[in-house]
Amino acid sequence: MNHHPTDSSEVTSNSFREDSQTKTQKKRDDYLEWKDYFMAVAVLAAKRSKDPNCQVGACIVKDLKIVGVGYNGMPSGCSDDEFPWGKEVSNPLDEKSLYVCHAEMNAIINKNISDLKDCSIYVSLFPCNECAKLIIQSGIREVVYLSEKKPYKPKYMASRRMFLAAGIKCRQFIPKQDKIEINFTTNNNDIL
Numbered sequence: 001m002n003h004h005p006t007d008s009s010e011v012t013s014n015s016f017r018e019d020s021q022t023k024t025q026k027k028r029d030d031y032l033e034w035k036d037y038f039m040a041v042a043v044l045a046a047k048r049s050k051d052p053n054c055q056v057g058a059c060i061v062k063d064l065k066i067v068g069v070g071y072n073g074m075p076s077g078c079s080d081d082e083f084p085w086g087k088e089v090s091n092p093l094d095e096k097s098l099y100v101c102h103a104e105m106n107a108i109i110n111k112n113i114s115d116l117k118d119c120s121i122y123v124s125l126f127p128c129n130e131c132a133k134l135i136i137q138s139g140i141r142e143v144v145y146l147s148e149k150k151p152y153k154p155k156y157m158a159s160r161r162m163f164l165a166a167g168i169k170c171r172q173f174i175p176k177q178d179k180i181e182i183n184f185t186t187n188n189n190d191i192l
């Protein structure tokens, strides 16, 4: 019996060709590396901060999964319109440092797993001594920071001292690229 290609078999062989083409296509190579991604999440979280002078974000990671995110802000129930954001002000009770929860503290408190043993924390600014204590006590083993302010200040020197003593790996993040772009353009028009 003679077999002539039918329309349907042509369709099948064409779609096979398309399929195998798609399969041999190389993956894109400008995707975000894990470390850049986690630091980008920390930097993005910082954009939620209402602090007029300094915005910090933190992202806690376990086995390449994000388990906590935070940024510096007033405690729950303490209105960020009413509590002071000032620094070195005449009334000592108006110092923001008395009230603000640091990004690392919020990320630790916001954790969605039972404990942070062996986690890494990505933070956009080097942690102060109070956050260093929290980081150590929570079981976090690695600190990756983007920048540091005044490393000679006792509160930052104390952090380094504690990290070293507690065996916490601490390193500065060197980004692959200076900038990443996020845009909210939708593909809605493609549907039409």
Ligand SMILES: Nc1ccn([C@H]2C[C@H](O)[C@@H](COP(=O)(O)O)O2)c(=O)n1
Binding pocket: 051, 053, 054, 055, 056, 071, 072, 073, 087, 100, 101, 102, 103, 104, 123, 125, 126, 127, 128, 131
């Ligand atoms: N690792 C850090 C360092 C600082 N912060 C917060 C705390 C304050 O809101 C602000 C520092 O303000 P500044 O004294 O520089 O005006 O940043 C943090 O959350 N995490």
